[in-house]
Amino acid sequence: MKISHIEHLGIAVNSIEESLPFYEDVLGLKCYNIETVEDQKVKTAFLKVGDTKIELLEPTSPDSPIAKFLEKKGPGVHHVAYSIQDGVQNALVEAESKGVRLIDKAPRKGAEGLTIAFLHPKSTEGVLTELCEK
Numbered sequence: 325m326k327i328s329h330i331e332h333l334g335i336a337v338n339s340i341e342e343s344l345p346f347y348e349d350v351l352g353l354k355c356y357n358i359e360t361v362e363d364q365k366v367k368t369a370f371l372k373v374g375d376t377k378i379e380l381l382e383p384t385s386p387d388s389p390i391a392k393f394l395e396k397k398g399p400g401v402h403h404v405a406y407s408i409q410d411g412v413q414n415a416l417v418e419a420e421s422k423g424v425r426l427i428d429k430a431p432r433k434g435a436e437g438l439t440i441a442f443l444h445p446k447s448t449e450g451v452l453t454e455l456c457e458k
C-alpha cells in the first residue's frame with residue numbers, strides 16, 4: 325500500500341470540552357470541527373497540526389468502543405490513522421493477504437467524510453491502526 329502521511333492521531337478523552345483548553349490554550353492549536361459519528365457512538369473534535377490532525381474522541385454512550393478503552397486504559401492515544409493513496413479497499417486486501425487481522429472487512433464511512441477501515445492491534449504491534457482516504 326502507498327501511505328503519504330499520518331492523517332490523524334486519535335486520542336481518547338473523557339470530555340472534549342474539558343480537553344480542548346489544553347490543545348487550544350497551551351498548544352495553540354485550533355479546533356475546526358466537532359462531529360458525532362453515530363454508528364461508532366463517539367463525538368469527535370479535530371485540530372490541525374500541519375498535514376496531520378489530532379482527533380479527540382469522546383464516548384456518547386457507555387457501550388461505545390471509546391468508553392471501553394477509557395475504562396481499561398484511561399485517556400490517551402487510541403489509534404494512528406494513515407492516509408492511503410491507492411485505496412483503502414486495496415490496502416485491506418493486501419494486509420489480509422499478509423496475515424493481518426482486520427477489524428473492518430470492508431471500508432466504511434468515518435468522520436469528516438473519510439473512507440476508513442481498522443486493522444486489529446493484535447496484528448499491528450499493539451497499535452490500533454486506521455487506514456483512510458478522502
Ligand code: ZN
Nearest residue numbers: 334379405454
Ligand atoms: Zn480516526
